[in-house]
Amino acid sequence: MAIRLRHGYTNGTATDGRAVTKEYLGPDADRRRANEIAVLDAVGGILPVPPLLDRPPGAIVTGFVQGTHGQELLAAGHAREVLGICGRLARRVHAVDSALVPGLGTPKAGEVLVHGDFGPQNLLIDAERWEPAALLDWELAAFGDPLHDLAWAEWIVRFHHAESAGEVGALYDTYGWTPPWADRHAAMVRACERLLAFVRRWNPEAVAMWKDRTRRTEAFTA
Numbered sequence: 435m436a437i438r439l440r441h442g443y444t445n446g447t448a449t450d451g452r453a454v455t456k457e458y459l460g461p462d463a464d465r466r467r468a469n470e471i472a473v474l475d476a477v478g479g480i481l482p483v484p485p486l487l488d489r490p491p492g493a494i495v496t497g498f499v500q501g502t503h504g505q506e507l508l509a510a511g512h513a514r515e516v517l518g519i520c521g522r523l524a525r526r527v528h529a530v531d532s533a534l535v536p537g538l539g540t541p542k543a544g545e546v547l548v549h550g551d552f553g554p555q556n557l558l559i560d561a562e563r564w565e566p567a568a569l570l571d572w573e574l575a576a577f578g579d580p581l582h583d584l585a586w587a588e589w590i591v592r593f594h595h596a597e598s599a600g601e602v603g604a605l606y607d608t609y610g611w612t613p614p615w616a617d618r619h620a621a622m623v624r625a626c627e628r629l630l631a632f633v634r635r636w637n638p639e640a641v642a643m644w645k646d647r648t649r650r651t652e653a654f655t656a
């Protein structure tokens with residue numbers, strides 16, 4: 435029997451306990467599926483990602499990875515550890531040789547492999563060793579600005595785990611670069627605007643929510 439997984443925000447994701455089937459829903463589903471396949475095919479030996487077992491039409495099947503979801507660990511008070519893992523892992527993602535991922539096209543000068551929906555919301559953690567078990571959900575992967583991944587992880591913490599916002603420095607300390615606040619803030623607002631544009635195409639009921647989130651993000655202070 436397939437059980438629908440928690441913490442899935444966009445697609446239909448279900449597991450039988452051994453494999454996970456992710457069916458792509460919504461706009462650009464084919465493109466998003468192709469992105470995720472391009473990355474999983476390329477980085478299995480380099481980054482902690484689930485094994486790609488099968489690629490039926492409109493879906494992928496990955497091996498089920500044991501681990502605790504990053505947001506559950508944040509909620510349990512482990513922000514420093516979780517954000518440290520995020521910072522170190524983002525550094526590794528952004529260092530991947532672009533030639534290994536031809537399915538994403540060719541990077542322009544200064545562009546790196548960007549996960550596209552980076553943060554504790556797509557991370558499974560081995561909470562005994564405090565190591566990443568799997569970085570999931572590569573459907574928005576692209577060559578782009580590394581700031582996007584960092585700022586989006588910061589947004590997830592500030593917005594959904596506000597009690598841990600004071601720990602966000604651990605993300606940048608472990609990454610090894612703290613972009614200026616104005617740049618991080620602008621990137622967070624841009625990310626909300628992108629999601630607003632996405633839901634306008636797919637889920638009109640969510641438009642008011644993303645307008646409100648964008649406004650509240652504009653009001654963030656350092």
Ligand SMILES: Nc1ncnc2c1ncn2[C@@H]1O[C@H](COP(=O)(O)OP(=O)(O)O)[C@@H](O)[C@H]1O
Binds near residue numbers: 439456498555
């Ligand atoms: N290979 C996997 N092993 C274990 N859990 C997984 C796996 N793939 C996905 N999940 C779980 O399903 C959730 C949703 O998958 P994800 O790829 O993030 O889809 P969505 O685009 O809907 O967010 C993840 O946050 C995670 O909790």
Ligand SMILES: [Mg+2]
Binds near residue numbers: 441442443444571
């Ligand atoms: Mg996800």
